[in-house]
Amino acid sequence: SFELSQPPSVSVSPGQTANISCSADKLGSxxxxxxxxxxxxxxxxVIYQDFRRPSGIPERFSGSLSGNTATLTISGTQxxxxxxxxxxxxxxxxxxxxxxxxxxxx
Amino acid sequence: xVTLKESGPALVKRTQTLTLTCTFSGFSxxxxxxxxxxxxxxxxxxLEWLARIDWDDDKYYRKSLKTRLTVSKDTSKNQVVLxxxxxxxxxxxxxxxxxMNEELLIDYWGPGTLVTVSS
Numbered sequence: 652s653f654e655l656s657q658p659p660s661v662s663v664s665p666g667q668t669a670n671i672s673c674s675a676d677k678l679g680s681x682x683x684x685x686x687x688x689x690x691x692x693x694x695x696x697v698i699y700q701d702f703r704r705p706s707g708i709p710e711r712f713s714g715s716l717s718g719n720t721a722t723l724t725i726s727g728t729q730x731x732x733x734x735x736x737x738x739x740x741x742x743x744x745x746x747x748x749x750x751x752x753x754x755x756x757x
Numbered sequence: 758x759v760t761l762k763e764s765g766p767a768l769v770k771r772t773q774t775l776t777l778t779c780t781f782s783g784f785s786x787x788x789x790x791x792x793x794x795x796x797x798x799x800x801x802x803x804l805e806w807l808a809r810i811d812w813d814d815d816k817y818y819r820k821s822l823k824t825r826l827t828v829s830k831d832t833s834k835n836q837v838v839l840x841x842x843x844x845x846x847x848x849x850x851x852x853x854x855x856x857m858n859e860e861l862l863i864d865y866w867g868p869g870t871l872v873t874v875s876s
Contacts, residue, residue: 693853700860741861746806747806
């Protein structure tokens, strides 16, 4: 079955760059999305089609895909970016999520 | 402006059937390309997609739960209903409905509703 793997946690200092990876077999032939979920809130789409940013999402959020690994990069990380981040892709009609990465800004 | 909101029981007993309603505004499920998905998130765990219904009434289900799930729509009421049979404590989760656009992106989410299954 198609599974997306993410590191459980990533830590970054304020103002530094955070990179969150997401890998899976054949991910390179699919589009990846990224969601931010702050505690107690619904997920928010921050990146789609590997690197596109929805309207209203700050430019410090960017995405990339290399081989079978998608990466969410947050440049100049702010305390408000502390959240869980989920990658997502499709396996046929099924929406598949990664296990999530807790980003700690300290 | 697209909004969605889930409603249903906060507590169900093991073996009972869960029925959740998603009431939405800002789009019509009779419009080509519109879709609504149901997802859930157990406490402290990852998101999990459950089911989807499209504007043309096509329906898709998570393979592992296919026998327990049914999704339907009432276009006139702007509502989508999810039923899940034979509930178990492991089904305790926050259940979300969400709008999917023409590119199958989940771009709007409801606030979610926590459903606890008692044994």
